[in-house]
Amino acid sequence: MASGKIIIAIDGYSSTGKSSFAKLVAKGLGYIYADSGALYRAVTYFAYTNGFIDDAGNIDKENLAKVLPRIEITFRTNKKGDSVTCLNGSNVEKYIRTSTVSAHVSPIAEIPFVRDFVNVMLRRMGQDKGLVMDGRDIGTAVFPNAELKIFMTASAKVRAERRLKELLAKGEKATLQSVLENLNQRDYIDSHRQKDPLTKAKDAIELDNSCMTFEEEIEWLNNILVPNFNLKVEYSKEA
Ligand code: CDP
Numbered sequence: 697m698a699s700g701k702i703i704i705a706i707d708g709y710s711s712t713g714k715s716s717f718a719k720l721v722a723k724g725l726g727y728i729y730a731d732s733g734a735l736y737r738a739v740t741y742f743a744y745t746n747g748f749i750d751d752a753g754n755i756d757k758e759n760l761a762k763v764l765p766r767i768e769i770t771f772r773t774n775k776k777g778d779s780v781t782c783l784n785g786s787n788v789e790k791y792i793r794t795s796t797v798s799a800h801v802s803p804i805a806e807i808p809f810v811r812d813f814v815n816v817m818l819r820r821m822g823q824d825k826g827l828v829m830d831g832r833d834i835g836t837a838v839f840p841n842a843e844l845k846i847f848m849t850a851s852a853k854v855r856a857e858r859r860l861k862e863l864l865a866k867g868e869k870a871t872l873q874s875v876l877e878n879l880n881q882r883d884y885i886d887s888h889r890q891k892d893p894l895t896k897a898k899d900a901i902e903l904d905n906s907c908m909t910f911e912e913e914i915e916w917l918n919n920i921l922v923p924n925f926n927l928k929v930e931y932s933k934e935a
Pocket of ligand 1 (some may be wrong): 709710711712714733734735736801802803805806830831832833846873882883886
């Protein structure tokens with residue numbers, strides 16, 4: 697049985713509940729949680745607000761490549777204890793979760809130099825292990841040697857309903873149809889891009905959480921963690 701800190705890589709399609717699950721797991725283990733999607737979203741927000749993406753969605757890659765090394769993306773813990781994404785020192789958390797950013801993020805994330813830029817930051821976070829990271833290529837490309845890899849799935853209907861609820865709660869105008877279209881479009885681009893496409897790692901364990909509560913997900917995980925890694929997630933309602 698392995699012991700000591702490990703890296704848990706969680707991959708899967710859009711809105712499969714990866715971040716909620718990853719946050720709970722990190723909290724229950726006293727590990728760091730890292731949302732790799734937030735970095736791609738922050739790059740997209742930067743590109744959009746600085747005119748590198750036009751109204752038709754065309755990306756000025758040449759000029760984006762020149763300025764990208766000068767931007768800084770960091771995570772900070774706010775007063776409520778939540779991790780927030782900062783772009784050049786400013787909290788951009790609420791701006792990176794909008795439908796506008798969701799509409800442009802996958803074309804940005806398929807650009808190889810963007811992935812290289814983000815991967816350097818992601819790998820740095822794993823230097824001391826004790827990390828739970830979610831994304832699309834964590835178990836395949838970022839940490840191919842992660843001790844535990846989980847691939848999350850859920851039915852399209854459940855995923856769209858979850859995302860719609862989130863957006864409406866934030867006061868955004870969205871319909872089930874518009875959300876479903878965005879999820880399908882992103883999943884297609886994410887799975888078909890040339891560099892590090894979304895795919896289940898050979899050694900990943902699949903978790904379909906369509907009909908599961910958070911508590912059941914943690915119980916499912918503990919059935920793997922306890923015998924294999926001598927680790928146990930204490931479930932707490934608040935992630
Ligand atoms: O929250 P949701 O699952 O919808 O997406 P996210 O994790 O915030 O990621 C947003 C987008 O970033 C994805 O649709 C991918 O295009 C991209 N992404 C990626 O390419 N690789 C990752 N490791 C994480 C995200």
